[in-house]
Amino acid sequence: MTFWIVLGVIALIAVWLISVYNGLVGGRNQAQTAWRQIDVQLKRRHDLLPNLVQVVKDAMGYEQETLTKVIQARNAAAAASGPAQAGPAEAALTQATRGLLGLVESYPQLKANDNIKQLQEELTGTENRIAFARQFYNDSVASYNTRRQSFPAVLAAASLGFGPIELFNMPEAEKEVPKIALR
Structure with a gap:
């Protein structure tokens, strides 16, 4: 009888x-899939920006500093991997992109350019998709981390190899309202 009780307890623990x-x-898989969605949208953003910079560069031969900042920030963001590196790099890219878009707004000949308008619309749509993907990722991570830290899973999670997953945080610089200086 004791044997069957012990066997039953072991079976319950195993289940x-x-x-x-x-x-x-x-x-964990849902969080990883959500990160892949962010990664896809970030790549799309990284691919759009050089086109926008080139069109602006072709339309005007000055303001090279702004264009250089965007390309440098884009390269740094493209090289980042994972939420910890991508968050600050993407915030820097957002700031540089805002500077470029502010520059476009300052020059009527750029503002009227159809190629620039189309690229701006695509970039805006991509930014919206990034925001939705980031929200889904952070929701997935929060759910996973909560499950991992909740009783009774907390008793076994670490020993089964499940560590915390990092959220994709938006640095303070990205939360600031952009300042655009018009000439």
């Missing part, structure tokens, strides 16, 4: 561990 493990795997 519980399997359930915890599968739930954590599902949460």
Whole structure:
């Protein structure tokens, strides 16, 4: 009789561990998939910016400093990997892009250029998709981290190899309202 009780307890613990493990795997996979969606949108953004810079550069031969900042920020953001590196790099790229768009607004001949208008619209749409993807990613990560830290999963999560996942935080610089100086 004692043998069957011990066997039953072991079976319950095994079922519980399997359930915890599968739930954590599902949460981690959802967070990783959400990050891939952010990565796709960031790549799209990184691919659009050189086109915008080139069109602006072709339309005017000055203001090279702004164009250089955008390209440098774009290259740094494209080289970043994971939420910890991507967050600050993308914030710097956003600031540089705002400077470029402010420059476009300052010059009527640029503002009227159809290629620039189209690229701005595509960039705006991409920025919106990035914001939605970031929200979904952070929701997925929060759900996973909560599941990982909740009782009774907290008893087994670390020993099963499930560590915390980092949120994709927006640095303070990106939250600031852009300042555009018109001439």
